[in-house]
Amino acid sequence: MINFQYIRTTTSKAAVDSLGKDKTAKFIAGGTNLVDLMKRGVTAPEKLIDINNVPLKQIELKGNILHIGALATNAAVAEHAVVKQRFPLLSQALNAGASAQLRNMATVGGNMMQRTRCGYFYDITMPCNKREPGTGCGAKEGYNRMHAIFGTSEACIAVHPSDMCIALAALDAQVVIMNPKGERKISFVDFHRLPGATPEKDNNLQANEMIIRVEIPLNTLAENSYYLKVRDRASYAFALVSVAAGLELKSNRIIKVRLAMGGVAHKPWRLTEAEAFLTGKDATEVNFKLASEIALKGSKSFGQNNFKLKLAPNSIIEALNQAKSKA
Known part of the structure; x- marks a missing residue:
């Protein structure tokens, strides 16, 4: 790992402002994926912005919409009474993911931002268009047992690793995003991207934006x-x-x-x-x-x-x- 700056923020605005000042900066909360990527040399941010003290851990039903803060842990969401009763699909998906220890640390926003577990992406000695655009896709002619069967491109055949995100896509969730101009919403199914010619882009979050919360409408499922x-x-x-x-x-x-x-x-x-x-x-x-x-x-x-x-x-x-x- 390279040396990096480390700062803490306590508000969403301060976090977004800090991100906008440094193009190499990354948010860190649970860090269960980011730290792994840093250790392996896959990513090397020059600054980490700790957002754990930003008040985004709410899990509450407002009218007919469930609001889940981006910093709510996977474990807290999975075991929340309202989620288990009204959105059991989400609870089941979260409990199917990772281990209990990781669920206690991982956050909803971090889960959404986690990157593929493709071996070629993690191995910096191998070609990978997602990690280093233009180097090729080692998986296409290599070891691809875990890889995609839908939406692939010449540039990438990697898969998204989350369980939580699959349930949120099925539940018609929306993502609330903050940037310097305010907030915007995007349908969950439109948040992540297919690889196309730019597999290095996992989602439609802009460089100066931050996930604030996820909203899920009540349903009859x-x-x-x-x-x-x-x-x-x-x-x-x-x-x-x-x-x-x-x-x-x-x-x-x-x-x-x-x-x-x-x-x-x-x-x-x-x-x-x-x-x-x-x-x-x-x-x-x-x-x-x-x-x-x-x-x-x-x-x-x-x-x-x-x-x-x-x-x-x-x-x-x-x-x-x-x-x-x-x-």
Whole structure:
């Protein structure tokens, strides 16, 4: 690690102002991903802005919107009574991520900002367009078992690693962002980016902006929600494939459905066409299978991740069945 400056701020405005003064600066809160990247030489900020004392840890229901501050820990959100009762999909996804120790440190904003776990990105001796644009993508012809099957480009086939973000994409969340001019909101599904020709850009946050909170509207999916995470081992492993599924059922008829996938794309992958197909239909195995086939349109594998083309639709069916069974 290189030497770096370290400062603390106590307000969102001070944090944003400090960030704007130094293009190499980074925010640090839990630091569970950033510190790893610094140790490995993947990133080398000249200044760290500690935002732990900024009052952004709230978890509260305001009217029909749940407000979750960017500095609320993953553990606090997962175990919050309102989240467990009204948004169980989010609680399940958070508890499926990392380890208890990391969940106690990691923050909601940090979870959203974490970077891919692609081995070529972490190994500074290997080519990686995300880490060093123009050097190539080592994964395309290399070890790509964990990699994407949707939304890939010639420049990058890495996947987004978060579990929490998959649930938030399915729950129609919004991200509230602060910059020197004030606040703006962006739909959660539009916050992260596909790689395209600029895989070094993970999201649509601007250089002088800071995540303030996430807002989730109340929904009718709580009774029939399920987060399925398929992984190599039962704990502290990233998803091969994950599915966030929420259903509103009336006499086995699907009134509303929300579906998103992880482990398959550079961003949380919302299955809008499959949702449209299922809406108004009966919650049957046949319809779930047809929806999974629709969801896989446009998918592409790269050799070692060919198995995902079968695992992904099977996981969608299983997640929908599990969500339905909670009725």
